[in-house]
Amino acid sequence: MPAPxxxxxxEADRKRGxxxxxxxxxxxxxxAEKGFFNATVAEVARRAGVADGTIYLYYKGKDDLLxxxxxxxxxxxxEKLESATRDVPKATxxxxxxxxxxxxxxxxxxxxxEVICVELRQSSKFxxxxxxxxxxxxxxFLAEIVEAGQKRGELDPSMDPHRVARSFFGALDELHxxxxxxxxxxxxxxxASREVTEIFVRGLVAP
Amino acid sequence: MPAPxxxxxxEADRKRGxxxxxxxxxxxxxxAEKGFFNATVAEVARRAGVADGTIYLYYKGKDDLLxxxxxxxxxxxxEKLESATRDVPKATxxxxxxxxxxxxxxxxxxxxxEVICVELRQSSKFxxxxxxxxxxxxxxFLAEIVEAGQKRGELDPSMDPHRVARSFFGALDELHxxxxxxxxxxxxxxxASREVTEIFVRGLVAP
Amino acid sequence: MPAPxxxxxxEADRKRGxxxxxxxxxxxxxxAEKGFFNATVAEVARRAGVADGTIYLYYKGKDDLLxxxxxxxxxxxxEKLESATRDVPKATxxxxxxxxxxxxxxxxxxxxxEVICVELRQSSKFxxxxxxxxxxxxxxFLAEIVEAGQKRGELDPSMDPHRVARSFFGALDELHxxxxxxxxxxxxxxxASREVTEIFVRGLVAP
Amino acid sequence: MPAPxxxxxxEADRKRGxxxxxxxxxxxxxxAEKGFFNATVAEVARRAGVADGTIYLYYKGKDDLLxxxxxxxxxxxxEKLESATRDVPKATxxxxxxxxxxxxxxxxxxxxxEVICVELRQSSKFxxxxxxxxxxxxxxFLAEIVEAGQKRGELDPSMDPHRVARSFFGALDELHxxxxxxxxxxxxxxxASREVTEIFVRGLVAP
DNA sequence: CATGAATGAGCATTCATTCAT
DNA sequence: CATGAATGAATGCTCATTCAT
Numbered sequence: 001m002p003a004p005x006x007x008x009x010x011e012a013d014r015k016r017g018x019x020x021x022x023x024x025x026x027x028x029x030x031x032a033e034k035g036f037f038n039a040t041v042a043e044v045a046r047r048a049g050v051a052d053g054t055i056y057l058y059y060k061g062k063d064d065l066l067x068x069x070x071x072x073x074x075x076x077x078x079e080k081l082e083s084a085t086r087d088v089p090k091a092t093x094x095x096x097x098x099x100x101x102x103x104x105x106x107x108x109x110x111x112x113x114e115v116i117c118v119e120l121r122q123s124s125k126f127x128x129x130x131x132x133x134x135x136x137x138x139x140x141f142l143a144e145i146v147e148a149g150q151k152r153g154e155l156d157p158s159m160d161p162h163r164v165a166r167s168f169f170g171a172l173d174e175l176h177x178x179x180x181x182x183x184x185x186x187x188x189x190x191x192a193s194r195e196v197t198e199i200f201v202r203g204l205v206a207p
Numbered sequence: 208m209p210a211p212x213x214x215x216x217x218e219a220d221r222k223r224g225x226x227x228x229x230x231x232x233x234x235x236x237x238x239a240e241k242g243f244f245n246a247t248v249a250e251v252a253r254r255a256g257v258a259d260g261t262i263y264l265y266y267k268g269k270d271d272l273l274x275x276x277x278x279x280x281x282x283x284x285x286e287k288l289e290s291a292t293r294d295v296p297k298a299t300x301x302x303x304x305x306x307x308x309x310x311x312x313x314x315x316x317x318x319x320x321e322v323i324c325v326e327l328r329q330s331s332k333f334x335x336x337x338x339x340x341x342x343x344x345x346x347x348f349l350a351e352i353v354e355a356g357q358k359r360g361e362l363d364p365s366m367d368p369h370r371v372a373r374s375f376f377g378a379l380d381e382l383h384x385x386x387x388x389x390x391x392x393x394x395x396x397x398x399a400s401r402e403v404t405e406i407f408v409r410g411l412v413a414p
Numbered sequence: 415m416p417a418p419x420x421x422x423x424x425e426a427d428r429k430r431g432x433x434x435x436x437x438x439x440x441x442x443x444x445x446a447e448k449g450f451f452n453a454t455v456a457e458v459a460r461r462a463g464v465a466d467g468t469i470y471l472y473y474k475g476k477d478d479l480l481x482x483x484x485x486x487x488x489x490x491x492x493e494k495l496e497s498a499t500r501d502v503p504k505a506t507x508x509x510x511x512x513x514x515x516x517x518x519x520x521x522x523x524x525x526x527x528e529v530i531c532v533e534l535r536q537s538s539k540f541x542x543x544x545x546x547x548x549x550x551x552x553x554x555f556l557a558e559i560v561e562a563g564q565k566r567g568e569l570d571p572s573m574d575p576h577r578v579a580r581s582f583f584g585a586l587d588e589l590h591x592x593x594x595x596x597x598x599x600x601x602x603x604x605x606a607s608r609e610v611t612e613i614f615v616r617g618l619v620a621p
Numbered sequence: 622m623p624a625p626x627x628x629x630x631x632e633a634d635r636k637r638g639x640x641x642x643x644x645x646x647x648x649x650x651x652x653a654e655k656g657f658f659n660a661t662v663a664e665v666a667r668r669a670g671v672a673d674g675t676i677y678l679y680y681k682g683k684d685d686l687l688x689x690x691x692x693x694x695x696x697x698x699x700e701k702l703e704s705a706t707r708d709v710p711k712a713t714x715x716x717x718x719x720x721x722x723x724x725x726x727x728x729x730x731x732x733x734x735e736v737i738c739v740e741l742r743q744s745s746k747f748x749x750x751x752x753x754x755x756x757x758x759x760x761x762f763l764a765e766i767v768e769a770g771q772k773r774g775e776l777d778p779s780m781d782p783h784r785v786a787r788s789f790f791g792a793l794d795e796l797h798x799x800x801x802x803x804x805x806x807x808x809x810x811x812x813a814s815r816e817v818t819e820i821f822v823r824g825l826v827a828p
Numbered sequence: 829c830a831t832g833a834a835t836g837a838g839c840a841t842t843c844a845t846t847c848a849t
Numbered sequence: 850c851a852t853g854a855a856t857g858a859a860t861g862c863t864c865a866t867t868c869a870t
Contacts, residue, residue: 019855035333037244041840051856053842062840118328124388125325126242159402163382163394167403170381171374178373181331187370195366196374203406226830248865258831260867269865433851449747451658455844465852467846476844532742538802539739540656573816577808580799581792581817588791589784595745601784609780610788613824640834662861672835677862 020058023048024072027065032114036066036122066123067130073112074134080105081141091149092201096194098142099172103193106176117177139165146204155204164204171196227265230255231279234272239318243273243326273330274337280319281341287312288348298356299408303401305349306379310400313383324384346372353411362411371411378403434472437462438486441479446525450480450533480537481544487526488548494519495555505563506615510608512556513586517607520590531591553579560618569618578618585610641679644669645693648686653732657687657740687744688751694733695755701726702762712770713822717815719763720793724814727797738798760786767825776825785825792817 026048030039041062045052059065084101085094106113123130142165149155175196179189233255237246248269252259266272291308292301313320330337349372356362382403386396440462444453455476459466473479498515499508520527537544556579563569589610593603647669651660662683666673680686705722706715727734744751763786770776796817800810 035329038333040838045857052840053857054855056841057854114332118332121325121328121384122242124384125321126245159406160399163399163402164406166381166385167378167406170384171378173381174373174377175370177328177331192367192370195370199366199371199374199407199410201410203408203410247863252832259865260832261830263866264829449743452747454842459853466844467853468851470845471850528746532746535739535742535798536656538798539735540659573820574813577796577813577816578820580795581820584795585788585792587795588787591742591745592787606781606784609784613780613785613788614820615824617820617822617824661859673861674836674863675834678833683861 019048019050019054023050023055023058024065024069027069028073028111028115031066031069031119032111036062036119041065063127066119067127069115070120070123070132071134073116074138076112077102077105077116078134078137078141081138085145091145091152091154092205094145094149095142095168095201095204096197098145099193099197100190102172102176103190106179107189110180113176114180117173117180139169142168149204153206156206159204164200168200171200226255226257226261230257230262230265231272231276234276235280235318235322238273238276238326239321243269243329248272270334270337273326274334276322277327277330277339278341280323281345283319284309284312284323285341285344285348288345292352298352298359298361299412301352301356302349302375302408302411303404305352306400306404307397309379309383310397313386314396317387320383321387324380324387346376349375356411360413363413366411371407375407378407433462433464433468437464437469437472438479438483441483442487442525442529445480445483445533446528450476450536455479477541477544480533481541483529484534484537484546485548487530488552490526491516491519491530492548492551492555495552499559505559505566505568506619508559508563509556509582509615509618510611512559513607513611514604516586516590517604520593521603524594527590528594531587531594553583556582563618567620570620573618578614582614585614640669640671640675644671644676644679645686645690648690649694649732649736652687652690652740653735657683657743662686684748687740688748690736691741691744691753692755694737695759697733698723698726698737699755699758699762702759706766712766712773712775713826715766715770716789716822716825717818719766720814720818721811723793723797724811727800728810731801734797735801738794738801760790763789770825774827777827780825785821789821792821 023044027039027044030044030047033039034043041055042052044065045055048055055065059068080101081098084097088094088097120132120135124132124135139162143161146155146159146161146164150157150159150161172193175189175192179186179192230251234246234251237251237254240246241250248262249259251272252262255262262272266275287308288305291304295301295304327339327342331339331342346369350368353362353366353368353371357364357366357368379400382396382399386393386399437458441453441458444458444461447453448457455469456466458479459469462469469479473482494515495512498511502508502511534546534549538546538549553576557575560569560573560575560578564571564573564575586607589603589606593600593606644665648660648665651665651668654660655664662676663673665686666676669676676686680689701722702719705718709715709718741753741756745753745756760783764782767776767780767782767785771778771780771782793814796810796813800807800813
């Protein structure tokens with residue numbers, strides 16, 4: 001039985017909806033559209049339907065908003081990837097599942113992709129304090145797939161799993177970005193993603 | 208024998224030295240260190256040894272500085288790649304040469320890499336006006352290598368050359384970025400680059 | 415035997431304890447520590463153990479809190495001074511008693527002194543509306559002592575009693591402030607106060 | 622022969638007048654009128670006839686403005702006091718000269734007095750970093766007068782010179798403040814100051 | 829060409845106050 | 850009475866850009 005406070009989610013989305021969440025969603029939108037630096041806190045507040053000051057009741061500041069937003073998205077991605085690969089034994093199939101799930105997410109919620117593709121790198125370099133645990137987990141997850149595949153004798157054991165993970169992410173991410181940017185002439189991202197994945201898969205299997 | 212561009216460094220260091228160039232070099236440094244948005248025009252001027260206003264005699268503004276800087280770096284990369292692949296017939300070897308030349312550039316001048324890795328994406332997305340011809344040429348160059356290889360029967364013809372180019376760039380770029388960020392524990396970028404290239408090469412060759 | 419005002423401390427600490435008083439006490443603390451402008455209503459509420467909004471049930475606003483706090487402290491001072499001088503006939507002894515009582519108060523409750531020394535002047539100047547009756551009564555009380563002493567032939571009649579009152583206050587107040595500020599190397603305020611009082615007493619007696 | 626740039630001070634006061642000085646003068650005015658916390662940087666800029674940002678070319682920030690303003694005023698006071706007492710041998714006469722010079726300054730430039738009377742105390746307490754050397758010099762100067770007088774056998778040697786200095790300042794300062802506040806019914810500050818000084822002088826002389 | 833002082837729009841953040849519960 | 854989440858006006862400060870010299 002659902003708790004009374006969670007009944008009628010539609011109404012909840014209006015006024016009483018979790019403001020913290022509405023702010024984060026607004027931030028994702030705005031950061032995706034304008035980029036972190038060009039975005040203003042006021043615009044996020046406006047889009048979330050709250051007062052400027054309210055944001056500071058939920059987040060420490062603009063930076064914190066970005067960080068929490070990364071965590072939010074990366075957690076979603078990580079969960080999706082884990083569930084997409086849960087019952088897949090072969091490393092190559094797991095990689096395929098990963099790429100497919102990510103492409104799915106990009107197509108469904110391009111805002112996530114735009115933030116990750118563009119802002120993630122900024123943050124890595126300029127938010128000195130921030131460890132970016134969500135992204136680390138993502139890379140570790142990919143690396144584990146590769147490592148497990150190597151142990152199973154499925155993948156070429158000579159490659160550093162973390163390096164492979166990183167470049168696989170880079171290849172997919174660049175593809176996602178180019179898809180996001182090509183607002184007019186959208187190619188079939190799922191198909192393109194499969195192609196790129198096949199390159200990696202073929203390149204990774206033990207000779 | 209000094210390289211042609213470095214003739215008469217004394218004159219270059221004087222007042223009459225090419226200010227436009229000094230400004231651009233300073234901008235690369237500063238943008239690499241702080242990022243485009245965190246960098247200030249004043250800091251670029253200071254580093255270039257010119258007055259703030261002088262920058263506006265050579266460039267239209269901060270944005271223009273970034274654009275010209277992209278062109279500058281991409282031209283250098285493109286030239287380097289072209290010369291590195293000029294007499295190489297096989298597509299796979301050309302890709303290897305490309306990756307090696309780029310890794311070389313990153314190791315030699317990390318500032319270039321940091322700007323490209325981090326700021327290029329910003330610009331793609333937020334500098335609406337800017338077509339980024341240098342980067343287009345880069346991608347086209349890579350795509351041509353792939354296409355030529357396909358025509359020669361060397362590479363699998365089923366893949367879209369532009370897509371391959373894009374993901375190859377993405378894979379290498381991500382590797383370069385991770386190398387740039389890992390200030391302390393620098394891995395062997397050249398070796399890592401070779402590994403990743405081999406994955407692509409194996410994945411691309413015609414079955 | 416507990417003092418009448420401190421009967422039943424348990425009840426006082428509860429929800430039903432005089433909230434208005436707890437708020438005022440908290441305000442004295444906070445204003446003394448941070449100063450009126452640097453203090454926040456939220457901090458006062460926190461320290462008083464009430465909600466922010468509750469303060470507005472007892473006081474009109476932050477300004478009102480300062481005003482009521484002045485009245486509170488000045489009333490305490492005035493009462494103390496009156497009782498300290500009640501049975502003292504000579505003006506010089508009354509002044510001595512006044513200074514002693516004030517020094518006592520400062521040493522016992524430095525927070526009072528810090529508020530009076532620092533904030534009183536602000537209020538005189540910037541809270542246009544506020545007449546500061548407590549401080550007026552204080553000055554009048556001092557002036558009366560001087561005037562009575564003059565009538566009794568004890569003190570030099572040529573001085574304006576109000577002016578004397580004002581500068582006597584100023585001299586003592588500055589001493590109190592310097593004592594409050596000297597957190598580390600606390601001098602003997604009572605002794606210093608006696609010294610300064612003697613200067614005034616000697617200076618005031620009829621030649 | 623005056624330097625060319627200093628000819629025509631009237632014109633200099635308009636546009637080309639030392640902006641740093643004009644800003645400081647404006648700050649004195651505004652801080653005297655509204656108090657440090659109620660004053661806005663924008664108002665100071667407006668009053669100085671410069672842009673908001675210009676203030677930050679001359680001062681580190683609002684705090685710095687207050688500090689530099691203190692130094693400015695205290696230096697003026699200290700210089701005036703030194704010149705007023707230069708050829709005065711007797712300590713009592715020196716104290717009289719000090720009080721007279723200060724009263725003069727207050728009457729001539731009440732803004733100085735208002736800032737010193739009200740803001741000095743704030744700063745002592747809340748600008749943790751700031752040592753307030755100008756005020757220290759002032760107190761030291763007064764203390765030296767007293768000490769010298771004690772050594773000459775002119776003043777009672779039993780009093781701590783620094784304490785005397787502090788309370789003398791307090792007595793005068795309170796008088797100055799009350800004069801500044803009494804906009805309508807202005808009493809004769811010079812006369813009042815003399816009266817108060819006589820109290821101190823009589824109280825201080827060796828018995 | 830070169831300068832750098834001056835500009836002022838723009839923005840993140842704070843906090844006194846309100847009001848629905 | 851009491852709460853505390855929400856508000857939004859207010860403000861110190863930055864920095865790209867201009868322009869008189």
